[in-house]
Amino acid sequence: MFRKKKRPGAEISSSGLADISFLLLLFFLVTTTIDVDTGIDLVLPPWVDNAEQVAVKSDNIANLLVNEVGDVLLDEKIIGVPQIKSEMIARIKSNPKLIISYKTVRDTPYKIYIDVMDQLKLAYTDLRQEYSREKFGVPMDQANEDQIMEIRRAIPQRISLAEPTQAEG
């Protein structure tokens, strides 16, 4: 009576599956941005309402001043931007408590500011690399988490950003 008829060729063809996945794949390929963001990290000091003055011995401060045309003054003496790194390394080595007070005027070009900041960061990176090699015998990118923490403690980045002043005249 009710006999199930056997029909030939009743399966769904799956050859279109690959095409559909290709389409999706292309969409995500196109929308993906692989380029990573790069930049210079910095942690700002917390906001205080009435800036409390902390007296720091003047021996422990390196005054870095950049004017509106991009001349850099390090402790009243003019210095070229590429020399900042080696000068800072020497100074920090002779005085590990050194704080770099980095001051600009309101008209200083941002590019110069980044160039100088780059030099300071390079100086600290070099010092940390050296410390890592001496203490642990490996470059910093091969040190483990604890070692990196210790390196950071041993050579902290002491960059103080002073508020820029209006250029005179």
Next chain:
Amino acid sequence: MKFNKKIATSQQDIPTSSLPDIIFMLLIFFMVSTVLREVDIQVQYTLPDAISVEKIDNKRLLSYIWIGNDERIQIDDSIIPVNAITNIAYQKRMNNPNIIMSLRIDKGSRMGIVSDVQQELRRADALRINYSALVKL
């Protein structure tokens, strides 16, 4: 002499049944790694370049502030005045305490505006910042 074309008796077609699986694998990789761009950038800027740049691993912690060459400031999708930054940054920090503010500033900008922005961020207690810069070769 007569050349006879040899015909191998074994099966010659490559099986394509696993092709969708491979494509799916690639698809899933790209789906996971994609961060969809959600804002239109309305200011023009060229980033400065530096040697000691670091890669930012965690893109999801980032929040951007653009400062264009005409000193307009953009956060998310809108151009805002300097004194509005504190509130916005504070809101963002409430939602995500470990937020990193990425400052994408035109290299021709003056430090005055950069500093103003930084002061606003300090008020909002969003202290982790990152000066976006390209790698100098």
